[in-house]
Amino acid sequence: MTSAAIYGACVLSAHAAQLAEIARAAIPDTIEQRVVACTSCHGDKGLGGPDANAAPRLAGQPADYLMLQLKYFQSGQRKNDAMEYITQPLTPAYAREIAEYFAGQSMTYRPRTSSAPTDDVMRRGEQVVLLGDTSRGVPSCASCHGSRLTGRAPQIPGLTGLSYEYLRAQMVQWRSHSRAADRPYCMSVVANRMSEADVQAAAMWLAGRTPADVITGDASHADEPPLPEWCVLDTAGITP
Incomplete structure (x- = not known):
């Protein structure tokens, strides 16, 4: 290799290194x-x-x-x-x-429904979510997920701001045990007690929530009643 070629290769290598350094510096470490x-x-x-x-x-x-x-x-x-x-x-x-x-x-809360449900479906969904169905042994969603349906620390998620498709898919997975969790496996119990029509109605009603529909209050949920004893998961020392 000639000296000119060697020099050119060195220049290109140095230029590449400089560009790489600039690229790294341009990406904030946040x-x-x-x-x-x-x-x-x-x-x-x-x-x-x-x-x-x-x-x-x-x-x-x-x-x-x-x-x-x-x-x-x-x-x-x-x-x-x-x-x-x-x-x-x-x-x-x-x-x-x-x-x-x-x-x-x-x-944020915005309607996440993909279709327009009937009034009857929405009324049934609201009943299941807020009151449950004692005839089938189904507790209300609010009894665990909070009266504001925004979740309860430490391990219960909020149900608002989620799509109909996602909510329904999770219920299907809980029913089939393709979504697993440590015991108590309470969502599997609840999902299998619900009728398919009630799963769809509850998911549709939840997906249609907007900011005006969400009850505000103490963000710590200190005013919430105790969780049902059969559905409390010990999450001490949670690590992935």
Whole structure:
């Protein structure tokens, strides 16, 4: 190789290194940048992605609930190829940072229904969600997920701001045990006691909630009644 060629190669190598350094410097080391893999599907700040079935709202969900789901995806207890792949390298500290970031985001409520339900369907959905169905041994959704349906710390998610498709799909998975959780497996019990019509009605009513529909109050949920004893999960020491 001639000296000119060697010099040219050195110049190109130095230029490439400089460009790489500039590129690294241009990417801010922030939590927002580090969760791009999440927000690319789940939407800006985790408010819900365009594929509402596959990418639900993360914003405002309890941090321990999000940590638990990362743990389930990492172990394969909860099935999703993309999530299983993404969670594999997560350390407990990193997973906690991600969970707390999304838990700290303000949630938004917008109708997430894909069709216009009848008044009868909406009335039945409201009844199931707020009162349950004692004839089938179905407790109200509000008795566990909170009177505001925004979730209860540490591990119970909010049901508002989620799409009809996502809510219904989760009930189907709970019924078939394709969505797993540590015991008590209370959602499987509830889902299997509900009729298919009630699953659809409850999901439709929940997906139609807007800000004006959400009851406001103490964000700590200190005024909520105790959870049913048969449906309390010990989440001490949650790690993915």
